[in-house]
Amino acid sequence: MDGSTTGRLSGKVALVTGGAQGRRGRKHGFGGATSWAFCAEGARVVIGDIDEENGRATVSDLVGAGFEAQFVHLDVTSREDWERAVNLTAQRYGRVDILASIAGYGDKFDVMEVDDRSFDLNFDRNPRAMFYGIQSVVPEMRRAGGGSIIQMASINGLVGSTSSAAYHAAKGAVRLIVKAAAIQLAPDKIRVNGVFPGYADTVSTNDMWLDPEMREPRLARVPMGELIMAEDVAPAFVYLASDEARWVTGSELVIDGGMTAQ
Ligand SMILES: NC(=O)c1ccc[n+]([C@@H]2O[C@H](COP(=O)([O-])OP(=O)(O)OC[C@H]3O[C@@H](n4cnc5c(N)ncnc54)[C@H](O)[C@@H]3O)[C@@H](O)[C@H]2O)c1
Numbered sequence: 001m002d003g004s005t006t007g008r009l010s011g012k013v014a015l016v017t018g019g020a021q022g023r024r025g026r027k028h029g030f031g032g033a034t035s036w037a038f039c040a041e042g043a044r045v046v047i048g049d050i051d052e053e054n055g056r057a058t059v060s061d062l063v064g065a066g067f068e069a070q071f072v073h074l075d076v077t078s079r080e081d082w083e084r085a086v087n088l089t090a091q092r093y094g095r096v097d098i099l100a101s102i103a104g105y106g107d108k109f110d111v112m113e114v115d116d117r118s119f120d121l122n123f124d125r126n127p128r129a130m131f132y133g134i135q136s137v138v139p140e141m142r143r144a145g146g147g148s149i150i151q152m153a154s155i156n157g158l159v160g161s162t163s164s165a166a167y168h169a170a171k172g173a174v175r176l177i178v179k180a181a182a183i184q185l186a187p188d189k190i191r192v193n194g195v196f197p198g199y200a201d202t203v204s205t206n207d208m209w210l211d212p213e214m215r216e217p218r219l220a221r222v223p224m225g226e227l228i229m230a231e232d233v234a235p236a237f238v239y240l241a242s243d244e245a246r247w248v249t250g251s252e253l254v255i256d257g258g259m260t261a262q
Contacts, residue, residue, distance in 0.1 A: 007042030008242045013093040014038050015085060015137065017076050017129075018103030018152075019047035020055035021203040022062075029202040030152060031102040032058055033230035034237045038098070039067035041238055046089045048074030048081075049103065068093075076103045076129035082136035089140075096140040098241045101133045102152040106167035114166045126170035130177055138190060146189030148241045151178050153194040155256050175252065182250030191249040193240045198256025201227040224257030 022032020035045050039062055047069065049055040055071045062069035070092055074085040089096050105125035109118050130151050141147030156164060157171030178194040185192060199218050201209050209215050209227060219225055236253045239245055254260060 007040065008238060008244065009038055009098070010042035012043045012097040012241070013046075013089060013095050014043045014098035014100060014241065015046045015048060015089050015096055016100045016102060017048045017074060017133065019045075019100075020049035020051035020058055022047070022058035023054060024061040024065075027201070027203055027206060028230040029102075029204060030197070030200070030230045030233055031100070032203075033234040034100050034102060035062065035069065037231075037234035037238050038100070038241065039065075039069060041242070043098065043241070044068035044093050046070045046072055046085065046092070048072050048076075048085045050075050076101075076132065077124045079132050079136070082132045086136045086140055095144045096137050097144055097147050099133055099137045099147070099149045100152075100237050100241070101130050101150065103129065104152055104154075104171075106154075106156070106164055106171075108163040109165060110163050111165040118166045122166035122170040123173070126167075127173035127177055130174055134177075134181055134185075134192070138185065138188070141190050142188050147191070148245070149181065149185075149190065149192045150237055150240045151192070151194050153178070153196045153252070155196050155198045155254065155260050157194075158196060158252070158254070158260050178252075179250045186249060191240075191245065193245070193248060193251045193253065195233060195236050195240070196252055196254040196256065196260075197228055197233050198222065198254075198259045199227055200230065200233065202230050221262075222257045222259045223261070226257060228255060228257065 019031035019035040021029030059071040072085045154171045157175045182192040
């Protein structure tokens with residue numbers, strides 16, 4: 001992959017949260033892979049993350065490949081950070097066309113184990129953060145005459161399982177934020193969609209999948225029988241961000257090897 005000036009996102013400016021895991025030659029997270037895919041299609045990208053070291057290194061790799069990218073410290077649970085990140089993006093590149101709200105949090109507590117801390121972490125870093133994101137970028141998108149907001153959900157926001165009760169609830173809330181915001185922002189030509197990956201091998205889940213007791217029973221439930229990689233999901237973000245999806249809003253793009261078709 002190297003620098004590109006034309007592409008499906010040519011001229012657009014994107015803010016990507018949770019994009020720090022995108023270093024060249026290493027396994028990527030969803031935000032890292034999406035940042036590379038956006039750049040390869042001609043977008044200018046601002047990565048917002050709490051991991052300064054990997055975020056700055058990812059940006060340096062992107063710039064080294066000939067792309068336009070910038071890092072900003074963004075804790076998605078902070079309204080002030082969101083506002084700073086959006087302002088920096090607009091000041092640096094003149095507009096904000098795309099928000100890929102990818103950073104999130106999940107744990108494995110079942111419905112009887114969830115305590116206040118688990119509840120707060122799941123809800124602060126998923127639906128609350130996504131509200132903050134929407135409220136921060138919409139004024140810039142209105143100024144630009146429209147935009148595309150893409151929220152990272154999960155199949156855990158569609159169906160239940162034997163664990164992760166607060167995560168199910170939080171991603172289920174993200175699913176309905178997408179639909180409400182899609183209707184309420186449609187008059188502004190701002191589209192809002194959700195991406196729902198299944199079991200995926202990313203930086204944050206790498207160690208979990210090394211454990212056969214975690215891996216085997218889960219993969220046994222996936223009709224296509226394999227873990228998804230971040231690069232398999234990034235094209236969904238590109239499509240939803242692009243003008244090819246100009247009439248797509250409030251939708252759920254599920255990428256799960258058939259898991260939730262059963
Ligand atoms: N990995 C999976 O199996 C899977 C499946 C479906 C959905 N998801 C969702 O995808 C998203 C990304 O997951 P991933 O596995 O690609 O992670 P990842 O490997 O990209 O790591 C998460 C990134 O988010 C950043 N982050 C964490 N808390 C943050 C905060 N408060 N503010 C800003 N950045 C923060 C981390 O620093 C890290 O760079 C999450 O929303 C997750 O719920 C993951």
